[in-house]
Amino acid sequence: MRGSDIEELIYTETEKRLNEMESKYYVFPKRISAADVTGIAVMIAISLILIILCMTGVIE
Amino acid sequence: MAAESEYVKQETVTGAVPMLKRDRQYSFWDLFLSTSGFAIATWCYTQGAYVAQYLSFRQMIINIFCFNIVWVLIECLPVLFAVRYGIDLWIWLRSVLGIKGVAIFATVISLANFGWYAVDSQLFASSMINLLGGLGLTLDPVIWKPVLGVLCVILGTMIALGGPDVIKWTNRFLVTALLFVGVVVVVLCFTSVPLAQIDAVKPDTSLYATALGRFMLSAEGNVAFAFSWSTQALVLPRLARTERSGYWATSLAYGVVAPFFVFAGGVMALAMFVRAGYYESDPTTMLATLCGPGFSLLSLLMVAFANIGTQGTGSYVNCMIVKSGLPGIRYKVLVIIAMFYVSILTIWGWVMENFGKFISMAAYIQGPIIGMIVVDYLIVKKRKISLKSVYYMKGHDAYKFTNGFNLVGLSCLVISFFFTALFVYNPVTATIKSNIFMFTTGSGFTAIFGGFLYWIASLTPLKKYMLRDRDDLEIV
Numbered sequence: 435m436r437g438s439d440i441e442e443l444i445y446t447e448t449e450k451r452l453n454e455m456e457s458k459y460y461v462f463p464k465r466i467s468a469a470d471v472t473g474i475a476v477m478i479a480i481s482l483i484l485i486i487l488c489m490t491g492v493i494e
Numbered sequence: 495m496a497a498e499s500e501y502v503k504q505e506t507v508t509g510a511v512p513m514l515k516r517d518r519q520y521s522f523w524d525l526f527l528s529t530s531g532f533a534i535a536t537w538c539y540t541q542g543a544y545v546a547q548y549l550s551f552r553q554m555i556i557n558i559f560c561f562n563i564v565w566v567l568i569e570c571l572p573v574l575f576a577v578r579y580g581i582d583l584w585i586w587l588r589s590v591l592g593i594k595g596v597a598i599f600a601t602v603i604s605l606a607n608f609g610w611y612a613v614d615s616q617l618f619a620s621s622m623i624n625l626l627g628g629l630g631l632t633l634d635p636v637i638w639k640p641v642l643g644v645l646c647v648i649l650g651t652m653i654a655l656g657g658p659d660v661i662k663w664t665n666r667f668l669v670t671a672l673l674f675v676g677v678v679v680v681v682l683c684f685t686s687v688p689l690a691q692i693d694a695v696k697p698d699t700s701l702y703a704t705a706l707g708r709f710m711l712s713a714e715g716n717v718a719f720a721f722s723w724s725t726q727a728l729v730l731p732r733l734a735r736t737e738r739s740g741y742w743a744t745s746l747a748y749g750v751v752a753p754f755f756v757f758a759g760g761v762m763a764l765a766m767f768v769r770a771g772y773y774e775s776d777p778t779t780m781l782a783t784l785c786g787p788g789f790s791l792l793s794l795l796m797v798a799f800a801n802i803g804t805q806g807t808g809s810y811v812n813c814m815i816v817k818s819g820l821p822g823i824r825y826k827v828l829v830i831i832a833m834f835y836v837s838i839l840t841i842w843g844w845v846m847e848n849f850g851k852f853i854s855m856a857a858y859i860q861g862p863i864i865g866m867i868v869v870d871y872l873i874v875k876k877r878k879i880s881l882k883s884v885y886y887m888k889g890h891d892a893y894k895f896t897n898g899f900n901l902v903g904l905s906c907l908v909i910s911f912f913f914t915a916l917f918v919y920n921p922v923t924a925t926i927k928s929n930i931f932m933f934t935t936g937s938g939f940t941a942i943f944g945g946f947l948y949w950i951a952s953l954t955p956l957k958k959y960m961l962r963d964r965d966d967l968e969i970v
Binding site for chain 2: 444465482493
């Protein structure tokens with residue numbers, strides 16, 4: 435296949451897939467939950483507290 | 495026709511075409527093990543040995559794990575759109591930097607990222623020479639270092655040519671074994687040198703006069719280490735089936751597993767200092783000294799297989815990044831070009847000799863991109879993008895910007911880079927320019943400042959230039 439054929443093929447396939455995603459029957463992957471967001475926040479908070487304890491010399 | 499459908503299939507898993515839900519191949523464990531396999535390599539021990547010299551044992555643990563966890567959890571937030579739409583970071587970045595901006599920066603970042611794989615193969619070569627030396631077979635490093643280094647690149651290329659399925663199966667076995675060996679090595683270190691003696695090691699104060707300065711200079715290395723994954727982190731999660739599995743598999747691999755091996759390197763270096771009076775970063779030498787020559791065979795698994803696995807996954811991921819900017823080039827052609835490029839870097843050796851400067855300089859480009867993409871995804875675009883514009887479908891041109899360059903995004907990147915280098919921390923000379931460094935590190939500041947500038951721009955009349963897609967959100 436030549437370069438222009440490849441680009442045309444990629445364009446056509448991309449268009450087909452985007453149309454499928456646009457259809458009301460397409461089911462997107464399941465979203466993350468509030469529990470996940472809480473988990474992220476807790477892990478960042480604990481890490482920052484430990485970093486601050488080191489920076490202030492509480493943990494030597 | 496069969497050739498065409500085969501090509502389409504290839505372009506889905508090794509190209510820039512969006513992945514639909516039915517294409518997804520990776521469960522949580524597949525993604526976690528593949529990403530961990532990518533992250534675990536000898537550079538972890540190099541990083542750990544560096545940090546171990548300048549910090550107390552407790553501060554070393556916190557420095558390694560906490561800075562990595564904070565930044566990896568933040569930089570992995572865009573994984574959520576990668577999973578939802580089946581696209582890579584660099585496809586979304588077309589809306590932040592413009593298509594030509596992405597073509598340039600995706601290539602530049604990948605050329606820089608491949609420097610890591612040159613380091614990877616050089617560490618493989620030196621460890622193999624040490625290992626064989628311990629077994630009585632002396633090899634001349636001048637001849638064998640480049641030969642073994644290139645061998646590592648070639649073996650990794652064979653894995654990359656196999657694509658995600660080969661990577662998945664390679665890592666299923668490899669990473670399970672590596673995690674086991676990592677735990678065994680840490681236990682062996684604590685057995686051969688008591689924890690109390692490791693804890694009593696006084697840090698080297700030559701790096702900086704104050705304890706805070708040493709802590710933050712070590713943190714600069716760990717933040718740059720965390721950033722090094724960022725521009726490569728979203729290729730594999732496209733293959734995940736849910737946002738939860740995609741996010742946690744990626745962030746735990748880069749934020750916990752990779753730092754665990756950095757920690758293992760730190761523990762080995764400290765144990766070596768107690769036992770032999772000097773710091774060492776080569777696991778082969780460390781294990782032979784601490785536990786006897788027989789145990790250095792463990793490093794065959796730690797170094798040989800880990801570095802070849804990393805070489806393979808890294809080649810796949812970075813060739814995918816280049817394809818985001820230059821989609822017309824065939825994946826296999828890119829992998830072969832990458833093989834020659836990394837082989838040349840390996841034989842040249844410049845990256846290895848300037849490792850500290852190299853990772854900080856790379857982080858200074860990756861930092862602003864992290865800041866901008868998180869702000870763009872969560873605040874500016876509110877998690878919605880025009881997929882048809884991002885793929886330049888006919889009649890959808892919300893992201894054309896100025897001749898293919900988003901001047902606002904590119905300006906934020908360039909300003910962050912130079913402002914931080916001039917006024918916060920210069921990565922080339924490794925000099926601290928202001929006390930801001932003591933709060934954010936240099937690399938961390940590039941991300942904070944890049945995101946801040948991008949957010950401020952979105953509050954000005956520039957918003958019209960940045961957000962032309964709000965009437966074109968057909969897929970959400």
